[in-house]
Amino acid sequence: MMKFSKEVMHVGEMASGAALTVPVYRFKGLGDGPSVYIQANMHGAEVQGNAVIFQLLELLRNMEIMGDITLVPYANPVGCNHKNGEYTLGRFDPITGVNWNRMYHFDESIIKPFVQQCIGKDDATIERDFKLLMIETIEQKLDHNIFGLTTGQRIAYQLQRLAHQADLVLDLHTGPISSKHLYCPEYAKESAQYFDIPHTLLIPNVFDGALDEATFCPWWKLQQAFAELGIEFSITSQQVNKESFTVELGSQEQIDLDVALEDAKSILSYLQHKNVIATTDYQPSTMTRYACYLKDYKAYYSPMGGMVDYLAKFGQPLAAGKPLARILRMDNYGDGDPLHYLSLDQEVIPILHFASASVNQGTELYKVFTNFFTL
């Protein structure tokens, strides 16, 4: 039976002075397996990851863990508790509108000077020093100048400080109404098959503020910078071994502890593959795993306002011309067209759709894989 520690991290204060806190659970690994960071619920309505962390804790405490594991549920105490009507307004700071998952930090300009210092050093040293540099950089951001930090940066940077200490990072999210899907850096494609997730998005080396990018882009850029100098430094080697994923667990505003157990086992299958846990109990399921590149992951915006009957099923190829949805426009009944069928002129896999039937012209209706292939 593994022991874990629990810490309450202070990440901010509300107007009343109420502290914003985040619970942090830690297992100390028994061996030299890779270290792992898993967080959930950075977007307030995307709660299912908390249930997955619950099930992970229940399972992990009863197995042999070889690398350090840090688990952070309720990562965003502002978003988690912010209601507007019955729903949780959790994708963005209610004051500023800034997406909570676009506030992490990466300044590419640290790479080149670091590489210059590293010429001739061995991979283990480079790995250790770059990890320290990233932690130091984020600590400097937290120990900010006189003008301060935004509410979201203070939360994000503290989470990022924990994440930079790990080799493998999983950020648990959900879509609005959604199938399960995985954001995976292109170089880590092989790992996608260890998750029981039928759809994988392969993402490039571009930092746009999200946690997965903030933790894998620095390493990828580092590898590239060495390569430009003709030096091989591989982040997929067993020594360095850096991967980050955003795991989309399904739909938001839902807790299902039984499904969470399945998702926890899927994560354990990946961790077993990476030798984080000393077991052979967790094997990925056999399934067709579809993938597409991020540039081919398309948002389809509603061509009109109206009320949507979503028709397309998630996760299966939808032929060109087949309806995604039909839109009701009762204001047109009797003197116009009250029912509009929407389709695309190419084959797609619908991955998620908007959370409400009521949409404005231009609301993001569906997100779909185009030019998809199997892994």
Added chain:
Amino acid sequence: MMKFSKEVMHVGEMASGAALTVPVYRFKGLGDGPSVYIQANMHGAEVQGNAVIFQLLELLRNMEIMGDITLVPYANPVGCNHKNGEYTLGRFDPITGVNWNRMYHFDESIIKPFVQQCIGKDDATIERDFKLLMIETIEQKLDHNIFGLTTGQRIAYQLQRLAHQADLVLDLHTGPISSKHLYCPEYAKESAQYFDIPHTLLIPNVFDGALDEATFCPWWKLQQAFAELGIEFSITSQQVNKESFTVELGSQEQIDLDVALEDAKSILSYLQHKNVIATTDYQPSTMTRYACYLKDYKAYYSPMGGMVDYLAKFGQPLAAGKPLARILRMDNYGDGDPLHYLSLDQEVIPILHFASASVNQGTELYKVFTNFFTL
């Protein structure tokens, strides 16, 4: 093939001057069947009624209609279009918090003087004159004094003016996440079996601001006032025949045109029973129909904050002690109780639950029938 007319009713103005309008569809009856008023979407997120009105229009235009029918989708153009995040904030005026379905008007003090004037008159005259009185009263409210009307009153009173012209009134709503259920005045219990709705709430003669109450309470009070004088005036007679229902069609934030067709047929079954339509095509389904009195319809408020895995199925009796839900409290993991099962000490039928998994202590978690019986 029946003709219908379409009118656009102006119910208000926004800050930009944009007009708030509501479409009104009308069939003129071929005979002397009762007149009907059906509206939908007074609460912004409760959109499915619009789809039911769509299907009703599609069906009605192809049958023989004996009484006048008025259909009003998109009854509340403020609520319908008001988003906060992805969801529609539609239960209350976003400025004042007042529930859109608590703004209708009924002033009981009109009853007694009216009854005094009616002594000796026949039922048809009384019916006609009281209908006129109610229309006149609401028109006086619309033609307000110098201090004006609230945004919600201006909308509600205009809808109510239409509803008072009808004998039978259906207000189409939905719950948050919900089974189908029917609010039915106690005196109209016999009519509940003509709807394909397995749960009926029997409501007393108390006006609390809703449209169904605003249209049946005046008639019921009138009947009672005559009875107090020893005069029989029956509102369930074929001559008077006044009934109002709130029809809860299922869950909010959803449009399903196929389910809407079933619900339209269920309404036609009721209208056929009332001789509004000249057909025998629409028969109610055979099903167990549960009912309870409004005083036994209980809200269950969450005894703690947390994230809810809703367990109880809707519509079936749940034995005392069986779990309604379990609440995850990850902040307690490791040094407290992270999982709480909630149950009641009596048999209930769960009818609806909260729309989100995230609840505060005191959030309305479930609504349940207690002391229920079959119709």
Added chain:
Amino acid sequence: MMKFSKEVMHVGEMASGAALTVPVYRFKGLGDGPSVYIQANMHGAEVQGNAVIFQLLELLRNMEIMGDITLVPYANPVGCNHKNGEYTLGRFDPITGVNWNRMYHFDESIIKPFVQQCIGKDDATIERDFKLLMIETIEQKLDHNIFGLTTGQRIAYQLQRLAHQADLVLDLHTGPISSKHLYCPEYAKESAQYFDIPHTLLIPNVFDGALDEATFCPWWKLQQAFAELGIEFSITSQQVNKESFTVELGSQEQIDLDVALEDAKSILSYLQHKNVIATTDYQPSTMTRYACYLKDYKAYYSPMGGMVDYLAKFGQPLAAGKPLARILRMDNYGDGDPLHYLSLDQEVIPILHFASASVNQGTELYKVFTNFFTL
């Protein structure tokens, strides 16, 4: 120098498990002066009362206090911290729309049985027993049945439990954009002149859910019930001495510690008059004090949507026909009337206006005294 105690009262939990707490400050009186309860910020945006409590604490700790005083800032930790955009959404529960100051409890049916038990008892006994009854009643509400309490009730009842222990109750609020004004029960009119507040609303013995009503209505009803039996029991006697006020300190969304000091001194002037503090330092200012009855306090709803240039100054009589505001309607420029002047056909005193220039048709534009008089 007076000592005070500080307690942190637990009033609820959020979804993350975060505790909702309220600080409670208490002075123990040196003599037998009346006891006092003062709270602030039940509506989230109405923050200035917290600054007044700060200044009261600063002043009170340096004087001789004869009665117990309880001070509660940040009374509503949900409302206080709830932002939508830059502003605080604080008048109502963001989930349900229920006004936070309409959730207090009073069940009139307790009065008559109590009076029956008291016949022949002296005033001091009656006073003591009724106070105990009210505290016991609210404690029973808190120790609720299996179906639970709403979030707002749990907060309100705990505050009310504290308030029932006091003789004099002050609930510190603000208007949206507002002059200072006082809600005062009709029977306590004499006390209004001890506050430096130029406008007083005289309110009747009607319970509508607010704290002032919840604390004075029971006593007033009690007095009336005795009177109906021909027994004199005076709640304005020195022995019983029960008064409750809602003090409207000006505009919301503002903290001004200098103005707060003036308002604290105004409250001390009242407390000195009531012999709560042993000093003669605080005298009310000489000013014209206008009053009107609650039935004559009129809301004026905007006759159109548009953008409002508020013209009428607060606190001074505005002659009939003089403009309250002008409304810009740029959508009408060129082919309609872009500028509308609004006025009333009677003399009024404008007390407050809406917080934003953008209004819908039917938005509450101004609240005004009509049929006003001087105290």
Added chain:
Amino acid sequence: MMKFSKEVMHVGEMASGAALTVPVYRFKGLGDGPSVYIQANMHGAEVQGNAVIFQLLELLRNMEIMGDITLVPYANPVGCNHKNGEYTLGRFDPITGVNWNRMYHFDESIIKPFVQQCIGKDDATIERDFKLLMIETIEQKLDHNIFGLTTGQRIAYQLQRLAHQADLVLDLHTGPISSKHLYCPEYAKESAQYFDIPHTLLIPNVFDGALDEATFCPWWKLQQAFAELGIEFSITSQQVNKESFTVELGSQEQIDLDVALEDAKSILSYLQHKNVIATTDYQPSTMTRYACYLKDYKAYYSPMGGMVDYLAKFGQPLAAGKPLARILRMDNYGDGDPLHYLSLDQEVIPILHFASASVNQGTELYKVFTNFFTL
């Protein structure tokens, strides 16, 4: 007396089918003066610009106008009408959180190919062709691909299409609670003195999605691209003469028609200087005009949660160490520090502050000029 035309531009649809429209006013110039585009209220709460456009229309129709002028009030019909509580939630799309003034378009890659085509052409031809290119580019964006446009893009691109037809562009905004200030491209610094605005921000050639940038950056980049080839093409020449400003008129949520008249005259002073109007009536006031570079315009984020008494006056230099604000923390009273004074260690000019007294740790409290100078 000048004639103007009025057009209603359709920019979108809501869920109910309600059209989103924007009024567009146009004067046709009598001569060959520069053309002008002025819009207001892109951010919903920033309404004062509508009043300025009202006053401009009133003044312009009575003078001799030499260049075409287009005026667009109520530019954003979603933001303008979106309430949360009493205030207007207008800085960002309530569904997505995206700032309405970050959705304009500029794709720098059009510059180089265009320049190659222009070698040897005269300035007038280049000016005409580049204007056409920009209009064509934005029309292609509007005539989008099958995946569609967001709600905000559809609005922004239609406004931008109008703006690209003009030489001089003014986007009328306000701060939250704010002094008047002007965003001015560095190259147009000379023009800042024609406005009666005491604070000018000099902004670089960086496109971040705002309208001013979307209209001046293309020209500035064009000038730079020619310069790189050693060709002089001056956008400040009388022939080309391209300038764009964001005019911050003061505080949001307010309409003041009298102040709007002053601001309209200030704009006319600039238009007179540019020979758009044939008059000498409008001269800029003599005042100290402070300026700073955008990089020196600093946001100061609150170092703690609490309730803020804003102390620093706008528009005047504030010495290092002098208080900007004091923050009340009643939860600390008695066992901590209830009052915190905030200051900076350098001289600044406070320009605007947050709209509410209630702030979280990390809320943007003030924006200030540092390293400022006089124009």
